[in-house]
Amino acid sequence: MTFPPLREELRGLEPYGAPQLDVPVQLNVNENPYGPSPACVADIATAVAHAATTLNRYPDREFVELRGALASYLSRDTPHGIAPEQVWAANGSNEVMLQLLQAFGGPGRSAMSFAPTYSMYPEYARDSVTEWVQGRREDDFSIDLDAAAALVREKRPAVVLLPSPNNPTGTALPPEAVGALCEAAGEGLVVVDEAYGEFRRTGVPSALELLPTYRNLVVTRTMSKAFAAAGLRLGYLAADPAICDAIRVVRLPYHLSAVTQATALAALRHAPELLGKVDELRAERDDTVAWLRAQGHQVADSDANFALFGTFPDRHAVWQGLLDRGVLIREVGPEGWLRVSIGTADEMKTFKQALTEVTEEKS
Template sequence: MVDFPPLREELRGIAPYGAPQLDVPVQLNVNENPYGPSPACVDDIASSVVEAARTLNRYPDREFVALRAALADYLSRDARVTPEMVWAANGSNEVMLQLLQAFGGPGRTAVSFAPTYSMYPEYARDTSTRWVTGRREDDFSIDLEAARVLVAEERPSVVLLPSPNNPTGTALAPEVVTTLCEAVGESGVVVVDEAYGEFRRSGTPSALEQLSAYRNLVVTRTMSKAFAGAGLRLGYLAADPAICDAIRVVRLPYHLSAVTQAAALAALRHAPELLGKVDELRAERDRTVAWLRGEGFEVADSDANFCLFGTFGDRHAVWQGLLDRGVLIRETGPDGWLRVSIGTADEMAAFQDALLHVMKEMP
């Protein structure tokens, strides 16, 4: 008897990716920005989308020239970036998938260092790319010599390095990027995923600063987090123009709609305002880390808008206890750890109060 539908064997029995979407008072599980755009920004987005709607009978700008220029201008705060060095897609998820489509594939290997973003192995699976993970140290840093050895053994065509790392929040030291770019050489690409880059602590550099030195380096960003645009679905990268040209081979035609382009351009016009809450969220994160440590929890150093804390003998019981009190966080990362997104001051107070009650009731 033939199984139906005729799914690829390696996909059988696999559940789709996704964090719980539950209607609770305090939602701190998917690292969203708790502060929405201002009325002025909303009005600009709305009027821009109206203008785009007048031409929806036509295909959008396939090369999204205006958007690439605006993103390049934004990124040039950290390093010189030109429009030819920028690529964008529907969320950083699609950017990553396109990178694996272009540079991974059958007979090729992608490498990361666990714990790492849980979607990476899915990108590899979906593109028939072999997936290999090294291990991070106990403090979630990467041992440079072990990384060199792994690259020499596996000869990856793609190395995926989230910085700040999801789920731990730890940022990469610049020498990690340097070491891996040199170890991989031009037979592969090193992708530094800076989805949470705007939240990094003072003195923590961006990998954008190393783009001019390594043409095999790719730095990805998103408008989902610092720009409060999770519903916008706009991710992007900066890299050597040759890498952007290679991705154009695998992208779907007209993959960025006219509406998406218009909304993203409008949001970028309000960048100072949208990014204005980043400092506030950084401060709230640091207060949360200090409070958790003061209560005796172990907490990973975080340069992101979330923190990983533990450790628990039964983390699911703690997660459920918080949920029962109307606080949703994420059960992810290494065994025994939980991750909490940084919300408003009131939301973090509710989280702290709920966590203290749960811990008192634990056996």
């Protein structure tokens, strides 16, 4: 056996990670460019200081207060309301997804999504020893509902992962697609990943509205994006209480620290402020999409805080040309496409100028 005794299917693989480079304009990981206010920072500091007085004790492993606060926040997006026992949280929606596959995937079971989609999904499947099944999206990145439902009925996955808005394309799913796939999945779970849900365009509903109808539906969210709290690492889901109870079997003991819980609760107290820039970012996104199209680029319709655009014969050269001008975007998605996160008005102005220079140089 070769040292270290790594699982054979993991040998030679590179860990996930976007480039972390110190450049003036960072538009590559879909962060919210607007940080918390001094008042929010002060509240977080006070809450953490209080939590620090009890760090000799384990935190509330059921994070009851936080589940209640998250339920209240989510209830704003559905007329049916969300109860605390329907909520689960972990260290980022990444850990939420991994826990779902640890609980409901595993050897002899499969997970499914439709490419192009979030590149971590097959890694969650790999890490939980779950077979990965991948369908395809249409050329406009929508999902052919009949074909998708047929594939789900054929493969019978234990978990179907449906980001809405999709990453890296920004495409949102209509409610009828979610419902049809929940029905096709039978007893399997359908996980609608709404990491960018707060950025969806007016009139695009949240899958939270469908929870009372489909017991196998799970809706995930994060505080990393709209809440401007990527450094907090807090993701969560809403689902049938039986699903939340099942996840408790696989979670690590005391997986949410007292500091994490205190910080998240303080951030939720400032939700109106932290979400206050969402409308501004939506408008900047729409302006960016319109500008890119006016320059002759293809751009996917986006309900997220980013735009996927292309296509380029050598996208890496375009990416590098932008980086040389101090603008970092993401080389991700289908061949020939690039993704830009939506930043401040000044950052987007710099991006547009840099892209104009690079494309003129390459033409």
